[in-house]
Amino acid sequence: MTEIPQERRVVTAIPGPKSVELQARRLETVAAGVGSTLPVFTARAGGGIIEDVDGNRLIDLGSGIAVTSVGASAEAVVRRASAQLADFTHTCFMVTPYEGYVEVCEQLAELTPGDHAKKSALFNSGAEAVENAVKIARIHTKRTAVVVFDHGYHGRTNLTMALTAKNMPYKQGFGPFAPEVYRVPVAYGYRWPTGAENAGAEASAQAIDQINKQIGAENVAAIIIEPVLGEGGFIEPAKGFLPAIAQFAKDNGIVFVADEIQSGFCRTGQWFACEDEGIVPDLITTAKGIAGGLPLSAVTGRAEIMDSAHSGGLGGTYGGNPVACAGALGAIETMRELDLNGKARRIEEVMKGRLAEMQSKLDNGDIIGDIRGRGAMIAIELVKSGTKDPNPQAAADLAKACHAEGVLVLTCGTYGNVLRFLPPLVIGEDLLNEALDVIEQAFGRI
Structure with a gap:
């Protein structure tokens, strides 16, 4: 089993040319009702990283929707x-x-x-x-x-x-x-x-x-x-x-x-x-x-x-x-x-701390209406400034900005205004903090 370097790397546009080519093939034969959050085609994945066919390495904050909690190529x-x-x-x-x-x-x-x-x-x-x-x-x-x-x-x-x-x-x-x-x-x-x-x-x-x-x-x-x-x-x-x-x-x-x-x-x-x-x-x-x-x-x-x-x-x-x-x-x-319950609790500590900092110090931090969740199941609910009105556009814009920088995030919520974070429980803390840096920078671009 090949170890995947645990580092973010963006070497092409996201998606890159090989993913774009595969997406064209997909559109010919895969039913349109089967959607994808981000049409980058995976070549390898493990730890906190997804490597695509173009050689980009994305920090994974989705875990295949909470599936690959132990990583996508766990040894056992x-x-x-x-x-x-x-x-x-x-x-x-x-x-x-x-x-x-x-x-x-x-x-x-x-x-x-x-x-x-x-x-x-x-x-x-x-x-x-x-x-x-x-x-x-x-x-x-x-x-x-x-x-x-x-x-x-x-x-x-x-x-x-x-x-x-x-x-x-x-x-x-x-x-x-x-x-x-x-x-x-x-x-x-x-x-x-x-x-x-x-x-x-x-x-x-x-x-x-x-x-x-x-x-x-x-x-x-x-x-x-x-x-x-x-x-x-x-x-x-x-x-x-x-x-x-x-x-x-x-x-x-x-x-x-x-x-x-x-x-x-x-x-x-x-x-x-x-x-x-x-x-x-x-x-x-x-x-x-x-x-x-x-x-x-x-x-x-x-x-x-x-x-x-x-x-x-x-x-x-x-x-x-x-x-x-x-x-x-x-x-x-x-x-x-690996005591992944303990790892999940540490992820919560890091993520909630950083997200609360963003909420308090960013010029547009008041669009973070709520920070919630437990363990490695954390979310922010985004609202229109000064209100509790759902802001699905902000969630979509933030996700798009993160994806462009090589951080995979997911949205959810009845109103489509929640950014959710489901990192693999084995993710390194350095990668987690780097992903949070990207999220913080993304707030400055929306």
Whole structure:
């Protein structure tokens, strides 16, 4: 495995001529609906660097949307996946099983919150995990309604589009959507009308009131929430909100599902973000960071709930593919050995400190309305000067300016006005600070 120099290098325009040529080929054969944040074509990636086909090296503050938390070519992931490739690529666990699948489920039982007996089922993508969590909750409770939250994102399949809050680009024109999905308020502190300090109590009361009045708690199979809302803008629900909703679910026999697909596996400085307020979910969905870049997802939960589905009711041809399972075991090994929870907490310390400095000292720093997030899941919400009006243009302009200087950043948010930072947890602190220098300079050009 070739080590990639951990240094930013811009030797052509971004994108460079080879990427431009590949983009022309792409436009001929790849469906237009498949977008890309930045059309530079990757040649190699590892640590905190993405090297493109033109020889540019970009500092990676995206991690493939929180997937390559251990880096895009982590030694343990490559070693274990390569060994598995040499043995066999697939048998289908539903035909002849293999140990790797069982080992991943054992690790999930150990790492996920709670000391109760747990079981897991493995799938390919986050959306599949969420969809199967709904199936499991429905068969367990013999109920049909599913409750989700404003600003939530849960996937792109028909059911998970219904669960997702944001219309464009995820839902526009793709309906009709799956029925029996209900949306209630979330404690979005920065935008809560009576202030962030009231958001937890007031939003949970409103949500519970709506569930009781509009659905009936006795009809709800599952309540699904991201403990830190991802695509919606890296929103941390105000303190007290999650415990109140989890307690309501427990009191009414509702399956409480923590969607940790973006926030899980050390991303927030804990193995799972729901640990922050001591939440023990009935079911937890994971994907993204689980397998170092290989396609794998899981539903893990209370054994009696997971066992509600009849034999053959859960599964899929590729679910828990042996190579992906090997990658997951390598990723978890890396997380443990390098203490990536500690690394994530240090990233938070560096990033929040630098971003707060920018907010206070830049002439246009007041467009940073909010700095939030935990661990290596940090965001700034951009607003029009002197207001809280969303400023999506500033987010787009900042991202463009960073990309031109070789720093890959992503935007998100219901209003498209959030710049989010998801560096690999193995990124060097020098690279992280260099990326923040570029971000600071970009503010001066918008």
